[in-house]
Amino acid sequence: MNIFSRILKLVLKYKLQLAIGTISMLAFALLNVAPAWYVKNVIDSLSSGKVWPLSRFILVGLAVILLFALKGLAFFGQNFVMGSLGQKIVRELRNTLFKRVVLLPISFFNKQSTGELTSRFTIDVTTLNEAIITGIIAPLRDIPQVIFLVGILVYRSWKLSLLALFILPPAAWLISKFGQQNQKVTTKRLDKFGDLSSLLNETITGIRVVKAFNMESYETERFEKENYSLYRSFLNSIRIGSYSYPTLELIGAICGAAILTYGGYLIIHHDLTGGDFASFILSFFMLNDPIKKMNNITLKLQEGYAAAIRIFGMIDREAEIKDAPSAITLPPIQKEIRVQINRFSYDSDDPVLNKIDLTMQAGTITALVGSSGSGKTTLSNLIPRFYDLRPEEGDIWIDGHNLRDVSLYSLREQIAIVTQEIVLFNDTIANNISYGDIHCSREKIIETAKIGYAHGFISELPDGYEQIIGEQGVRLSGGQRQRIAICRALIKNAPILILDEATSALDTESEKEVQAAIENLMKNRTTLVIAHRLSTIQHADIIHVLKRGRIVESGTHQELLDHNGEYCKLYNMQFQ
Numbered sequence: 001m002n003i004f005s006r007i008l009k010l011v012l013k014y015k016l017q018l019a020i021g022t023i024s025m026l027a028f029a030l031l032n033v034a035p036a037w038y039v040k041n042v043i044d045s046l047s048s049g050k051v052w053p054l055s056r057f058i059l060v061g062l063a064v065i066l067l068f069a070l071k072g073l074a075f076f077g078q079n080f081v082m083g084s085l086g087q088k089i090v091r092e093l094r095n096t097l098f099k100r101v102v103l104l105p106i107s108f109f110n111k112q113s114t115g116e117l118t119s120r121f122t123i124d125v126t127t128l129n130e131a132i133i134t135g136i137i138a139p140l141r142d143i144p145q146v147i148f149l150v151g152i153l154v155y156r157s158w159k160l161s162l163l164a165l166f167i168l169p170p171a172a173w174l175i176s177k178f179g180q181q182n183q184k185v186t187t188k189r190l191d192k193f194g195d196l197s198s199l200l201n202e203t204i205t206g207i208r209v210v211k212a213f214n215m216e217s218y219e220t221e222r223f224e225k226e227n228y229s230l231y232r233s234f235l236n237s238i239r240i241g242s243y244s245y246p247t248l249e250l251i252g253a254i255c256g257a258a259i260l261t262y263g264g265y266l267i268i269h270h271d272l273t274g275g276d277f278a279s280f281i282l283s284f285f286m287l288n289d290p291i292k293k294m295n296n297i298t299l300k301l302q303e304g305y306a307a308a309i310r311i312f313g314m315i316d317r318e319a320e321i322k323d324a325p326s327a328i329t330l331p332p333i334q335k336e337i338r339v340q341i342n343r344f345s346y347d348s349d350d351p352v353l354n355k356i357d358l359t360m361q362a363g364t365i366t367a368l369v370g371s372s373g374s375g376k377t378t379l380s381n382l383i384p385r386f387y388d389l390r391p392e393e394g395d396i397w398i399d400g401h402n403l404r405d406v407s408l409y410s411l412r413e414q415i416a417i418v419t420q421e422i423v424l425f426n427d428t429i430a431n432n433i434s435y436g437d438i439h440c441s442r443e444k445i446i447e448t449a450k451i452g453y454a455h456g457f458i459s460e461l462p463d464g465y466e467q468i469i470g471e472q473g474v475r476l477s478g479g480q481r482q483r484i485a486i487c488r489a490l491i492k493n494a495p496i497l498i499l500d501e502a503t504s505a506l507d508t509e510s511e512k513e514v515q516a517a518i519e520n521l522m523k524n525r526t527t528l529v530i531a532h533r534l535s536t537i538q539h540a541d542i543i544h545v546l547k548r549g550r551i552v553e554s555g556t557h558q559e560l561l562d563h564n565g566e567y568c569k570l571y572n573m574q575f576q
Contacts, residue, residue, distance in 0.1 A: 131304020
């Protein structure tokens with residue numbers, strides 16, 4: 001009922017369209033059953049033995065043409081209006097779903113596959129839309145036809161009506177059973193769609209690795225296996241639809257045969273006119289179509305219900321990281337960032353960070369070094385609250401403001417990030433650079449590109465700053481992608497800068513150029529640098545060495561070398 005009320009609320013937003021569609025559907029229902037009513041007069045008139053003038057037959061013919069013209073107009077009205085209503089609902093659902101998804105924390109995306117999320121926006125929303133439209137059409141177009149036709153049956157012959165109405169109870173029971181079966185099958189099918197989409201996305205994204213390791217056959221086998229599983233799910237739905245239709249048809253045929261037999265008996269004994277019988281039998285056979293549609297309606301509604309559970313389950317998902325009710329706007333950093341972490345882990349009992357206590361003075365460069373898995377990136381992700389610390393796990397302050405007490409927007413507005421995994425969008429170079437300040441001028445974009453040492457290669461591209469770079473910047477080299485990402489951070493001009501292996505993909509010449517630009521950028525900014533290449537952080541004001549989630553050493557580059565500890569060991573391994 002909760003899902004039903006939410007869908008009803010969506011539909012009732014478009015009252016005018018719904019009213020026009022309702023009128024059109026009721027008109028269609030009435031005009032569609034009209035032949036079953038007036039056929040009695042035609043048959044009885046022809047069998048009366050009277051000679052009618054040609055003009056009367058012409059009028060009847062014109063009336064039939066007018067009837068079908070009006071019926072066609074009513075069908076167009078209900079089909080177009082309800083179709084556009086459905087697309088508006090789809091648009092609104094997708095917008096609502098997207099707004100929710102982009103607000104969910106990074107931990108959610110680590111657990112959900114891309115294909116599974118994509119299927120919510122495509123297959124699930126489309127399935128729900130079909131169910132909504134079907135759910136509106138059924139009570140406003142098909143059910144009125146059933147009521148009108150049953151009324152004609154009773155009016156023409158109550159004796160035959162009793163016989164005809166035997167079809168309704170078994171048909172209703174079967175429709176219910178078929179719907180329940182289809183809901184289970186649909187839920188599995190939607191899951192299989194997500195699995196197939198995930199596999200397809202993985203293969204396309206990692207196609208270079210697939211080819212490099214000659215794994216085309218392996219990936220093809222994986223795809224065929226998932227595709228076969230989806231095929232089997234569809235077969236189950238097709239099977240239910242295939243045996244439900246002829247089953248209901250058979251029930252109708254049995255009842256129809258009984259009506260023909262008994263009706264003939266009543267005509268012979270003058271208990272029924274030929275016109276009454278023709279009207280009755282036409283109404284009965286016309287009744288088959290909306291009843292069979294009711295079976296399809298039930299199947300569609302059950303499919304829509306399964307899709308709605310998945311969609312609204314996503315929309316209702318609470319954002320784990322959100323503003324506190326009394327969150328304040330974080331003023332620009334003036335003094336320091338203070339990090340105190342007692343113990344932090346993701347989902348397991350093993351801590352990723354343990355007993356961290358460090359301070360980053362405003363305007364200084366703090367570097368984090370250590371082997372892979374030591375917790376460097378995790379620590380940097382806690383500052384913009386990509387992951388959240390619970391009160392018992394620790395606290396992070398900026399100028400004395402606990403990050404849990406400030407708004408996420410004001411916090412992230414002060415932070416620019418360049419990561420090792422470059423994320424670019426399938427758009428122009430200009431739009432990718434200005435992502436840090438979408439309202440900036442072209443002059444500022446070019447100036448920033450020059451500072452980031454990207455203007456040179458951009459100018460050599462066929463379309464310059466309007467060059468489309470492809471998905472994830474596939475048309476650019478690794479070094480070029482890295483410089484675009486650095487320009488994006490430069491243009492944001494944030495007071496806090498996080499560099500996570502920002503020069504890892506650059507060749508020696510490019511690294512020198514970009515490193516110079518980064519050094520200029522870091523002046524008067526609070527910078528956190530994560531690096532494996534120790535040559536890039538020798539100028540840092542303080543270096544913290546992490547090992548298994550703990551800070552084991554702190555000091556300047558020279559101090560740590562003189563200490564001859566973990567940092568010295570890492571340094572010697574790199575420069576040996």
